[in-house]
Amino acid sequence: MSKKVRVRFAPSPTGGLHLGGVRTVLYNYLFARRHGGDFVLRIEDTDQTRFVTGAEQYIMDCLKWCGLEPDESPEKGGPFAPYRQSERKHLYYEYAQKLVDSGHAYYAFDTTEEIEKMRNTYGTDDHKAQYDETTRVHMRNSLTLPPAEVIKLLESGTPYVIRIKMPRNQQIRLTDMIRGEVTFDSSLVDDKVLLKADGMPTYHLAVVVDDYLMQITHAFRGEEWLPSAPVHVLLWEYLGWKEHMPLWAHLPLILKPDGNGKLSKRDGDRLGFPVFAMNWLDPKTNEITKGFREMGFMPQAFVNMLALLGWNPGVEKEVFSLDELVQTFSIERIHKGGAKFDFEKAKWFNAQYIHHADNETLATLAKPYIEEGLKNAVGGTQTYDSRLTTQEYLQKIVGLVKDRCTLLPDLWAQSHFFFVTPETIDLQAIKEKWNEQKQQFFINWAAILESLPDWNEQAIEASFNEHAQQHGLKKGDVMLPLRIMLVGGKYGPGVFIIADMIGKEETIKRINAVRF
RNA sequence: GGCGUGUUGGUCAAUCGGUUAAGACGCCUCCCUUUCACGGAGGAAUGACGGGUUCGAUUCCCGUACAUGCUACCA
Numbered sequence: 001m002s003k004k005v006r007v008r009f010a011p012s013p014t015g016g017l018h019l020g021g022v023r024t025v026l027y028n029y030l031f032a033r034r035h036g037g038d039f040v041l042r043i044e045d046t047d048q049t050r051f052v053t054g055a056e057q058y059i060m061d062c063l064k065w066c067g068l069e070p071d072e073s074p075e076k077g078g079p080f081a082p083y084r085q086s087e088r089k090h091l092y093y094e095y096a097q098k099l100v101d102s103g104h105a106y107y108a109f110d111t112t113e114e115i116e117k118m119r120n121t122y123g124t125d126d127h128k129a130q131y132d133e134t135t136r137v138h139m140r141n142s143l144t145l146p147p148a149e150v151i152k153l154l155e156s157g158t159p160y161v162i163r164i165k166m167p168r169n170q171q172i173r174l175t176d177m178i179r180g181e182v183t184f185d186s187s188l189v190d191d192k193v194l195l196k197a198d199g200m201p202t203y204h205l206a207v208v209v210d211d212y213l214m215q216i217t218h219a220f221r222g223e224e225w226l227p228s229a230p231v232h233v234l235l236w237e238y239l240g241w242k243e244h245m246p247l248w249a250h251l252p253l254i255l256k257p258d259g260n261g262k263l264s265k266r267d268g269d270r271l272g273f274p275v276f277a278m279n280w281l282d283p284k285t286n287e288i289t290k291g292f293r294e295m296g297f298m299p300q301a302f303v304n305m306l307a308l309l310g311w312n313p314g315v316e317k318e319v320f321s322l323d324e325l326v327q328t329f330s331i332e333r334i335h336k337g338g339a340k341f342d343f344e345k346a347k348w349f350n351a352q353y354i355h356h357a358d359n360e361t362l363a364t365l366a367k368p369y370i371e372e373g374l375k376n377a378v379g380g381t382q383t384y385d386s387r388l389t390t391q392e393y394l395q396k397i398v399g400l401v402k403d404r405c406t407l408l409p410d411l412w413a414q415s416h417f418f419f420v421t422p423e424t425i426d427l428q429a430i431k432e433k434w435n436e437q438k439q440q441f442f443i444n445w446a447a448i449l450e451s452l453p454d455w456n457e458q459a460i461e462a463s464f465n466e467h468a469q470q471h472g473l474k475k476g477d478v479m480l481p482l483r484i485m486l487v488g489g490k491y492g493p494g495v496f497i498i499a500d501m502i503g504k505e506e507t508i509k510r511i512n513a514v515r516f
Numbered sequence: 517g518g519c520g521u522g523u524u525g526g527u528c529a530a531u532c533g534g535u536u537a538a539g540a541c542g543c544c545u546c547c548c549u550u551u552c553a554c555g556g557a558g559g560a561a562u563g564a565c566g567g568g569u570u571c572g573a574u575u576c577c578c579g580u581a582c583a584u585g586c587u588a589c590c591a
Binding site: 257 | 517518519520521522523526527528529530531538539540541542549550551552553554555582583584585586587588589590591
C-alpha cells in the first residue's frame with residue numbers, strides 16, 4: 001500500500017501573497033484533495049531580517065478567502081506541530097551536526113569580508129568565485145584547520161556556519177513530475193550554507209528536514225528552485241532518508257504580460273492590475289498594494305483563472321468549480337513553459353461567475369457596494385430609504401444588471417439609477433435630434449403618467465406608445481431621450497422596467513427635470 | 517560567463533507521427549436588442565530557425581537563436 005499523500009505550501013512571511021503563490025497553493029490543494037491526502041501550511045520564517053509582522057496572518061486570510069484552507073497549519077495545529085520553522089529551530093542543529101559527523105558537511109568560520117575577498121581573488125568581476133570544492137581549501141573551516149583549532153574556535157564561541165560539502169564530479173539526477181529526469185553536475189554547485197551563524201537553518205536544510213519529519217510525499221514549488229534541487233537531493237541521501245524523498249514538481253513561472261520575466265508586484269502597479277490576492281498593507285511603508293479581492297473579484301473566479309494558468313484539462317470547458325477542478329486535476333497536464341498573465345482573461349472569468357451566479361447570492365455580494373454607493377450619493381448626514389436595500393429588491397436589481405457586470409463594483413455602477421436620481425445626464429447623446437415637438441411630448445406624457453391607473457412595465461410602455469403616436473412621433477425617436485432622463489446615459493436594462501421599479505413619482509420627477 | 521529550464525496566433529492553449537493545426541480571451545464584421553450589455557453567426561491571426569530520423573513531422577533527435585531562472589549566512 002502506498003503512503004498517504006501529504007503536500008505542503010511553505011511561504012516566507014515577507015509580504016503580500018503573489019498570484020504565483022496562490023497558484024502553488026491551489027495545485028497543492030487540488031492534488032491533496034484528488035488523492036485524499038493532507039495539505040499542510042508551513043511557515044518558513046528562518047530569515048529574521050526579512051520577517052514582516054502580519055504577513056503570516058495575511059497569508060492565512062488569503063487562503064481562507066480563496067477557499068483553500070490547509071488541514072494542518074500554525075493556526076490549526078496538527079500531528080507534526082509546530083508548523084513555524086522559527087519554533088522548530090532546535091531540530092535542525094541535530095541534523096546539521098549529523099552531516100558534519102558523517103563528513104558531508106563542515107564548520108566554516110569565515111567572515112563575510114573573507115568570503116568577499118575570496119570571491120574576487122579566485123573569480124572575475126562578472127563571474128565571482130563560489131565557495132566550493134576549489135576554493136574551500138583556501139578558507140578557514142574544519143576541513144583546512146587542525147582539529148584542535150576547530151575545537152578551540154567552537155568552544156570560544158566564534159561565529160560559524162555549517163556548509164554542505166559538495167562532492168566532486170558527481171551526476172545528480174532527479175525525476176521531476178513535470179519535467180522528467182533532470183541532471184546536474186555536482187562540481188558546479190557551491191557548498192551551500194545549511195545552518196546560519198544565528199543558529200537558524202537556511203531553506204536548504206529546513207525544507208529537507210521538515211519535509212521528512214512531516215512526511216511530505218509530493219513537493220510542489222516554483223521553477224526557480226530547480227537549480228538548488230541537487231543540494232536537496234544530496235541532503236536526502238546524506239541524511240539516510242533517500243527512500244522517503246518526496247516526488248518533486250517544479251511549477252512553471254507566471255510571467256509579466258508585456259515583455260518577459262517573472263510577474264512582480266511592480267508590474268501590477270505599472271500596468272494597473274493586482275498581483276496580490278488581497279490588499280496588502282506594508283507595515284513599514286504604510287503603502288497599500290491592491291488585491292484581487294478588493295478589486296472586485298470573486299474568489300471562485302480568481303481560483304478558476306489561476307488553475308488554467310499553467311495547467312489545462314484538455315477539454316473545451318473553462319469554467320470549473322473547485323470540486324470540478326479537484327476531479328479533473330492532474331500533474332501530467334501541467335505545462336513546462338511559463339505563462340504570461342492576462343488581466344483581460346482574468347476579468348472574463350470573473351464576468352462569467354457574476355453572470356452565472358444566482359440572484360440570491362449576488363444580492364448579498366452586491367449589498368456592501370450598494371450601501372456604499374447610497375451613502376456617497378445621499379451625503380454623510382442623510383439617510384436613505386431602507387426599502388432600497390432589502391434582499392428582495394436587491395435580487396430584482398442584480399437579476400436585471402448582472403450581465404452587464406465584470407467586477408463586483410460594477411453591480412453599483414450598472415444599477416445606481418435604481419437607487420438614486422442620476423447625478424449627471426448625458427444630454428450630448430440626444431441634443432442634435434432634439435426639438436420642440438419632443439420636448440412637448442415629454443411634458444404632456446409626464447402629466448398623463450400622473451393619472452395612469454396601473455403602474456407596471458406593460459402599462460407604462462403602452463401609454464408611451466400611444467402618446468408617441470398621438471404626437472406624430474415614432475417610438476424610436478423618443479426612446480433614447482427617455483432612457484437618458486431615467487438613467488443618465490446610454491446603458492442599462494429596458495427603460496420601462498426601470499420606470500416601473502423606481503416608481504411613478506420618481507419617474508415623473510426625472511422626466512420633468514430634463515429640459516434642453 | 518556557467519549551469520538549469522523552456523519556445524504552437526497578441527495572450528491562455530488542444531494535438532501524445534498522418535487534422536482544413538481545436539477551443540478561449542482580446543480585436544473586427546454582422547444578427548438580436550429602438551440603449552448598453554448578454555447571447556448567436558462569421559472573420560483576421562500560429563508551429564523561432566537550421567539540420568536530421570521517417571513514406572510522412574508542430575509532434576522524435578541534434579544544433580542554433582531567443583527567453584527565463586539560479587549562480588547569498590533570501591526564500
